[in-house]
Amino acid sequence: MRAIAVLFLILGLAAPAAAQVLEDKPVEFPERLEIGISTDEIAITSDFRGADLTIFGAIEGYDPALLAQGKYDIVVALEGPKDNNTVRVKERIFGIWVNRRSMTFELVPESYSLSSTRDVETIAEPAMLNGVGVGIQHIRLSPIGYVGDGSNITEFRDAFRRLKESGNYYQRDPGGVQFISASLFKATVRLPANVPNGTHVVRAHLFRDGVFISEKALPLRVMKTGIEQMISNAAYNNALPYGIFSVTLALMTGWLASVVFRKD
Amino acid sequence: MNIFIILGMGAAVGFLSGMFGVGGGFLITPLLIFYNIPPVVAVATGANQVVASSVSGALSHFRRGTLDVKLGTVLLFGGLAGATVGIWIFALLRRVGQLDLVISLLYVALLGTVGTLMLLESIRALRRSANNQPVSLRRPGQHNWVHRLPLKMRFKKSKIYLSIIPVVGLGFCIGILTSVMGVGGGFIMVPAMIYLLRIPTNVVVGTSLFQIIFVTAYTTIVQATANHAVDIVLAFILMVAGVIGAQYGVRVGQKLRGEQLRALLALLVLAVGARLAVDLVVTPADVYSIVSEGVYR
Numbered sequence: 001m002r003a004i005a006v007l008f009l010i011l012g013l014a015a016p017a018a019a020q021v022l023e024d025k026p027v028e029f030p031e032r033l034e035i036g037i038s039t040d041e042i043a044i045t046s047d048f049r050g051a052d053l054t055i056f057g058a059i060e061g062y063d064p065a066l067l068a069q070g071k072y073d074i075v076v077a078l079e080g081p082k083d084n085n086t087v088r089v090k091e092r093i094f095g096i097w098v099n100r101r102s103m104t105f106e107l108v109p110e111s112y113s114l115s116s117t118r119d120v121e122t123i124a125e126p127a128m129l130n131g132v133g134v135g136i137q138h139i140r141l142s143p144i145g146y147v148g149d150g151s152n153i154t155e156f157r158d159a160f161r162r163l164k165e166s167g168n169y170y171q172r173d174p175g176g177v178q179f180i181s182a183s184l185f186k187a188t189v190r191l192p193a194n195v196p197n198g199t200h201v202v203r204a205h206l207f208r209d210g211v212f213i214s215e216k217a218l219p220l221r222v223m224k225t226g227i228e229q230m231i232s233n234a235a236y237n238n239a240l241p242y243g244i245f246s247v248t249l250a251l252m253t254g255w256l257a258s259v260v261f262r263k264d
Numbered sequence: 265m266n267i268f269i270i271l272g273m274g275a276a277v278g279f280l281s282g283m284f285g286v287g288g289g290f291l292i293t294p295l296l297i298f299y300n301i302p303p304v305v306a307v308a309t310g311a312n313q314v315v316a317s318s319v320s321g322a323l324s325h326f327r328r329g330t331l332d333v334k335l336g337t338v339l340l341f342g343g344l345a346g347a348t349v350g351i352w353i354f355a356l357l358r359r360v361g362q363l364d365l366v367i368s369l370l371y372v373a374l375l376g377t378v379g380t381l382m383l384l385e386s387i388r389a390l391r392r393s394a395n396n397q398p399v400s401l402r403r404p405g406q407h408n409w410v411h412r413l414p415l416k417m418r419f420k421k422s423k424i425y426l427s428i429i430p431v432v433g434l435g436f437c438i439g440i441l442t443s444v445m446g447v448g449g450g451f452i453m454v455p456a457m458i459y460l461l462r463i464p465t466n467v468v469v470g471t472s473l474f475q476i477i478f479v480t481a482y483t484t485i486v487q488a489t490a491n492h493a494v495d496i497v498l499a500f501i502l503m504v505a506g507v508i509g510a511q512y513g514v515r516v517g518q519k520l521r522g523e524q525l526r527a528l529l530a531l532l533v534l535a536v537g538a539r540l541a542v543d544l545v546v547t548p549a550d551v552y553s554i555v556s557e558g559v560y561r
Contacts, residue, residue, distance in 0.1 A: 083556045088361050090551040096369075096544045097551070099361040110556060159552035228497075235492050243488025246312050246496045247481045250503055254319025257507035261320075 030061040033074075033206045033216045035187075040219060042191070046226040050193040053078065057204055057216075059183040066208065067182060073116065073123040073207040074177045075134050076187035078220070080111030080169075081198035084144065087156045087163075103156040104144045110196040111169045112136065113189040115176025124210045132212045134205050136161055136170050168192045197224045267501060269299065274313075274505030281317060281506070282513025283520075284529055285469065287476065289314040289447035290378075292502060294371055294536050301498070303364045307354075308493035309502070310446030312484040316503035317510065318448055318476045325470025332421035332467045335431065336474035339453075342432035343479035346439020351486050354444050358491070361555070368540050370445055375537030378451060382530035389523040410460060422467050430461060435475060443483045448476040 035057035042053075055076055059067070066072060085108050091100040116123065120135040129138040141157045164170040169192060177187040187204070199221050206214045224232075234242045273295050281288035289310050296306035325331045357363040413427035434456055438449035453472045457463045463471075488494040517525065 086361070086555045086557065088553050088555065090548060090553075096365075097546075097548055098365055099553075102361060104557075160554060163550070163552060163554050231496060235488065235494065235496070239489040239492060240485070242496070243485035243494060246488060246494050246499060247315055247484050249496065249500060250312055250315035250481070250484070251319055251477075253500070253503045253507060254316040255323065257316075257511070258320035258323045261507075261511045 029208065029213045031206060031208060031213050032060040033204050033214045034058050034060060035202065035204045035216050035218060037202060037218060037220065041221045041223060044195065044222060044224045046228045048193060051191045052188050053191055055187045055189065055202055055204070057185050057187065059206060062183050071209045073118065074185055074187065075114065075116040075120055075123065075205045075207070076177060076189060077134060077203045078113040078189040078191070079109040079201045079203060080196045081200065082107040082109050085160065087160050089159070101152070103147065103153070105141045105160065106144050108139065108141060111192060112139065112164070113191065114172040115187045115189045116174055117177045119174040120172070123207050124212065128210065128212055132205060136165065136172055169194065195222055197222060197229070270498060270501045271505045273299070274502035275509035278317070278506030278509025279513040280529065282510030283517035283525065287314050287317055287448035287450045288506065290374065290451065291536065293446045294375070294540055298539065303367045304358065304491060304493045305495050307367060307444070307446035308484065308487035308491060309495045309499045311442060311480045311487065312494050312499040313502045313506060314448040314480045315477060315484060317506050318473045318480065320507060322470060322473035322477055325473060330466050331470035331474055332419055333474065335419045335422055335463070335467070336471045338417070338428050338431045339435040339471070339475040340478050342435025343439040343442070343475050344482055346436035347443045347479050347483045347486070350440040350443030351483070351490060353440070355490060367445065368544055372537050372541045372544070374445070375533050375540070379530050379533035379537060382526055382533065386523045386526040386530060390527065393523065422463050424463060426461060434461070439479050442479050443486070448480055450476055
């Protein structure tokens with residue numbers, strides 16, 4: 001089973017693999033996850049330096065014996081808006097550094113903040129995490145277009161994760177989820193200072209003894225406010241009037257200068 | 265982004281452009297790139313800034329009657345076509361991830377050539393004045409191959425009867441440079457008009473400024489709609505600082521000796537080109553980079 005899952009991943013078809021993992025479960029688990037956030041919309045000003053978002057949740061239908069042994073693990077991820085991302089690598093040609101090879105990954109989150117009861121890698125087997133697509137190392141990175149024999153997929157995936165982590169777009173906090181009572185937990189995810197504008201998703205995953213059981217997702221709209229964002233919105237949503245206004249402003253500035261500094 | 269650095273940049277380039285009568289677009293864009301502004305934004309914003317710096321110059325030439333609107337309009341036809349092709353090349357290069365490289369290479373070639381020519385010219389002039397030789401303005405010959413081309417048109421203001429083919433062609437080439445590099449292109453257009461087209465010197469600057477306004481305005485609008493690359497705040501700071509700096513530049517330029525100044529500007533141009541060339545050769549901090557497509561924005 002694990003071999004099949006890995007094979008699917010190599011082919012870049014992680015989604016069917018995830019479905020398979022779930023379908024093959026012989027027993028229905030009684031556990032359910034509930035989460036809540038105080039708001040579904042966050043307004044961010046231009047001087048935003050990053051903040052923590054607290055999410056509360058509870059495990060329902062849990063097995064008290066397992067809970068007492070600490071067999072339940074919770075992973076909460078705040079996924080940013082998704083977009084296609086291209087990773088390029090420079091090579092030296094005639095002494096000049098030139099972008100040569102590239103790979104485009106389909107619809108990956110612009111930002112990703114992870115919070116868990118312990119290090120995600122120790123919660124479940126890599127194949128299970130790949131199937132669910134949770135964890136910076138296990139996020140779905142499916143290449144688009146021709147990738148040759150696929151031997152360099154790992155190289156580009158690693159570069160992508162490394163750049164996202166070093167830019168603080170992708171973050172993890174292995175102790176960010178804490179139980180505050182028997183089944184009630186609190187998760188803290190980090191909103192980075194450069195948090196992208198748009199609809200984010202808070203996704204909570206429940207693992208029981210290394211097996212993924214249940215997932216719950218809530219949308220969270222991040223809205224940048226202030227004059228900078230207003231200008232940026234205009235540049236994207238009303239591009240033609242924006243362009244005409246830019247030119248008019250330039251014409252006015254030039255004309256005013258010639259009037260103010262006129263010598264005769 | 266520090267507003268005072270941008271102000272200083274705009275004022276310094278404005279000062280230089282006032283002093284030497286150049287547009288300054290070819291200095292603004294590389295300086296913005298040095299300040300880590302993405303080259304896409306630097307080029308589009310540079311074009312927007314050139315609109316402002318050309319307007320005041322063109323207006324004063326218009327008042328003095330040293331602007332040939334008819335000739336400028338013919339140039340403009342070529343310029344708009346060139347800018348359209350240029351924008352298309354710009355988008356293509358951006359898609360394949362080679363835009364930054366091509367912009368840098370073009371600037372290295374352009375600044376290297378212009379800087380070297382200016383330096384040689386000013387050294388010659390300095391040597392001449394040291395030997396007390398009279399500065400002889402080489403009078404260009406009356407006719408060359410350009411004047412044998414068909415489709416001639418009479419330009420009354422310039423007092424010239426000229427084929428429109430080289431005029432449109434010149435405008436076209438400059439238009440491509442405007443959209444790909446964010447320059448007005450006056451520093452190429454003016455010598456080309458004087459030496460290649462033999463257009464009388466008195467109308468050349470005004471006429472080239474006239475067409476630069478429209479081509480850069482068109483480029484700004486297309487860059488804003490197609491690439492969302494115009495940063496209006498950045499452009500506005502640059503233009504305000506630029507037009508003020510230019511006024512002082514003009515005053516200082518009238519008092520100082522031309523040859524030494526030109527040699528200094530040539531050295532500055534060469535230095536900017538050299539810095540861009542070094543950035544192309546030095547091993548980058550990270551050979552990998554990520555670009556998000558922005559399609560779902």
